[in-house]
Amino acid sequence: MLSSTARRDFLSGLKDSVPIGLGYLSVSFGLGILAVSSGLSVLTAVIISMTNLTSAGQVAGIAVIAGGGGYIEMALAQLVINMRYALMSLSLSQKLDGKFTNLSRLAVSFGITDEIFAVASGKSGEVSKHYMGGLISLPFVCWSLGTLLGGCAGEILPEKIKAALGIAIYGMFVAIFVPVARKAVGVLAVVLISATISCILKYVPLFSGVSQGFSIIICAVIAAAFGAVVFPKTDNKEEK
Helix, strand or coil: CCCHHHHHHHHHHHHHHHHHHHHHHHHHHHHHHHHHHCCCCHHHHHHHHHHCCCHHHHHHHHHHHHCCCCHHHHHHHHHHHHHHHHHHHHHHHHHECCCCCHHHHHHHHHCCCHHHHHHHHHCCCCECHHHHHHHHHHHHHHHHHHHHHHHHHHHHCCHHHHHHHHCHHHHHHHHHHHHHHHHCHHHHHHHHHHHHHHHHHHHCHHHCCCCHHHHHHHHHHHHHHHHHHHCCCCCHHHHC
16 A cells, blocks of 8 residues: 555646646557558557657657568667657656665656656656656556557548548647747757758658668758757856
8 A cells, every 4th residue: 555645646746647648648649540551450559659658769660660671770760769768867867766766767767758757857856756657657548548549540530531640640749849949040950951851861762772760860860960060059157
């Protein structure tokens, strides 16, 4: 049985996760449709969502699978796309209270996403493992459930409707970077460069042999390297 403090922390995390869970439910619905439209079964799509809490990584992974890519291609694509989660986990580890065991840290690291990291980092003071458990639980369930519902819908809906709903997850990516790009020219430049390289790899015959997975890797690495060199993040101390 959980103590009153542990129960309170869990419920607090659960309450804070409601907006995240609702957002994940709608977005993962589009992911489920995309997976089924790409030739995956509903069961496969749900297993992927239950074992990989990463929207961008899952979209890239589905593209690699649909394109017949290999394990090395898949591993490199996931490494490049999801490297940020390692950095988030390192940062968040500074807010964990002293009751976290190594097993607890591993469990929490599995559930770190951009939104969960943002909420946990913004909470005042240290966070407990029960709070993190509540914060992660509902989004995990909603992400998996949304994928299931989307996958089932993808098997019965007409092709035109599936195509329309399948772009919902791409709409989420657009909604993420547009507000930031309007304020930071560096972000806008990185996005435009990545899109340009993607179009070149897709439509220029010389690069027709580049697979979908390696195309994602090339775009991410070149665009990120350009942003780091041309638009480096200035240390606040230097600005002062």
